[in-house]
Amino acid sequence: MIEEKTISSDRVYTGKTISLKVETVEVPNRGYQKREIVEHNGAVGIVAITPENKVVLVRQYRKAVEKELWEIPAGKIEIGENPKECAIRELKEETGYSAENMKLIHKFYTSAGFSNQKIYIFLAENLIQGERNLDEDEFLEVHEIDKDEVYNMIARNEIEDAKTSIGILLIKELI
CATH class of the missing domain: 3.90.79.10 (Nucleoside Triphosphate Pyrophosphohydrolase)
Incomplete structure (x- = not known):
């Protein structure tokens, strides 16, 4: 199973409908990457x-x-x-x-990339x-x-x- 380990997470915005966080993740064989994630309650x-x-x-x-x-x-x-x-x-x-x-x-994810x-x-x-x-x-x-x-x-x-x-x-x- 491929997995990205979260190294750090920073919430940069919290609104009425969504939140935005930026995570630093460890990527297998590639070091570290940033992930911008929109959080929504569904x-x-x-x-x-x-x-x-x-x-x-x-x-x-x-x-x-x-x-x-x-x-x-x-x-x-x-x-x-x-x-x-x-x-x-x-x-x-x-x-x-x-x-x-x-x-x-x-049920489905609308855009799991972000x-x-x-x-x-x-x-x-x-x-x-x-x-x-x-x-x-x-x-x-x-x-x-x-x-x-x-x-x-x-x-x-x-x-x-x-x-x-x-x-x-x-x-x-x-x-």
């Missing part, structure tokens, strides 16, 4: 299927890419919260929906409509789109968000 994405067999997507502006994106409902895991609790909370906050069935279908962020993808079925409760800094539209059209949106590159593409493609054979 997130969830929810592929929510309505009783009419439509996929619930949100459309929101993302400053990091300077445009609106189509996404599955998603959110950051709070400290002390488990992924399923987060998925239940985020689905309700962003869409107003609750799900009778919430099942973990996949971040420890892991996203957990859930399938939410048997939805019950309720009231949305967006966070004060969230501005998004909720759309219900036919599943075949959502697959076409991926094929046409209209869906560019990785967690959304992964989640939707995972459920292609399930619904």
Whole structure:
């Protein structure tokens, strides 16, 4: 097994969503290297299927890419919260929906070369409509789109968000 031994670690930034640390590591047969690591508490994405067999997507502006994106409902895991609790909370906050069935279908690292962020993808079925409760800094539209059209949106590159593409493609054979 190849492993990098951490020699030192310096946290250079701590923010609301991420932290950044710089580690000095010993690399086998190569001496020492620096690693810049973005730390994130993790997130969830929810592929929510309505009783009419439509996929619930949100459309929101993302400053990091300077445009609106189509996404599955998603959110950051709070400290002390488990992924399923987060998925239940985020689905309700962003869409107003609750799900009778919430099942973990996949988890993945978003970019393991520089971040420890892991996203957990859930399938939410048997939805019950309720009231949305967006966070004060969230501005998004909720759309219900036919599943075949959502697959076409991926094929046409209209869906560019990785967690959304992964989640939707995972459920292609399930619904």
